């Protein structure tokens with residue numbers, strides 16, 4: 156079958172909740188993917204940072220195949236021999252006390268909301284059903300009803316109400332606004348260290364440090380959603396390290412499996428996680444042996460193969476190269492590690508047409524909102540690949 160036949164099937168039978176580029180992929184290896192017509196592309200999205208380790212990483216694949224032959228699912232009604240080792244390894248890697256495994260990122264966010272509310276009642280002494288969680292404008296935390304209810308993006312929430320109460324929105328990057336919004340009923344503050352879906356929005360220097368101090372001062376749990384920024388993407392294991400802080404609760408997902416399987420986790424200190432009692436939360440697939448075996452290897456190769464250091468070096472090189480490009484279409488280039496965005500001027504006519512032209516040159520990129528192109532390739536990208544990418548971008552932007 157050729158490209159058009161696949162598009163026709165999707166259009167006829169699928170829900171139209173996505174507007175993908177019309178490229179039908181069939182194979183991937185490292186930073187490269189191939190479509191059904193045999194064309195090769197550099198993947199500059201890496202499945203929204205779920206494929207940080209590169210497509211079809213051989214060691215993760217081997218771990219998946221080996222585990223699939225042994226045992227895939229027990230449910231948490233019984234124990235399995237991958238769960239304990241996974242717990243220990245993820246806690247040691249991220250300097251956490253406790254972990255709660257789930258599947259998708261949105262489930263990790265839902266889990267953290269439940270946990271922080273319970274902590275608010277049980278430990279902080281907030282009156283029943285009064286707990287508030289503060290979130291940021293332009294956040295992206297997933298697609299469940301509760302989560303879209305506190306999204307400020309109209310496309311995400313219009314038509315889907317009524318929503319879960321108990322959330323307050325403050326501007327991102329404004330620590331004073333956070334402090335002003337805190338009341339005695341505030342249990343937690345949920346924030347992305349860098350807002351990914353909003354267009355790689357980097358807060359002012361010192362923001363996370365100030366947020367950490369404010370949360371300490373008011374006994375508010377600081378929750379960092381590192382589902383996109385975590386596991387090496389920004390050139391550090393966790394983006395919180397750029398400001399030398401530690402969150403009370405950290406969410407990871409996406410690259411936790413290197414793209415093989417949905418695996419997410421809530422990482423916590425003892426005080427917060429210990430409020431959960433048997434029966435109060437769970438997931439049939441959460442913590443299954445296949446997920447744990449995959450995640451253990453996905454974490455191991457990040458470290459062993461120095462992908463985090465590479466993200467830092469290649470990110471600097473990529474960003475410096477983009478800043479050299481002279482084009483009237485470019486308003487700003489920004490990024491940290493390999494989480495990079497190029498914002499175009501509104502007169503450029505929208506980022507999507509540039510994504511189409513980049514695809515024509517063998518680069519797959521995705522626009523975020525109208526005018527921003529994101530560059531976030533797998534962390535295994537080489538200098539030669541970045542140099543090649545810069546040539547393609549330069550040609551398209553000068554055109």
Ligand SMILES: *Cc1c(COP(=O)(O)O)cnc(C)c1O
Pocket residue numbers: 203258259260261262264295296297298347351352380381382383384408409
């Ligand atoms: C992708 C993402 C999520 C949601 O993850 P899913 O696995 O798609 O549910 C949550 N938060 C952030 C910051 C994300 O980038």
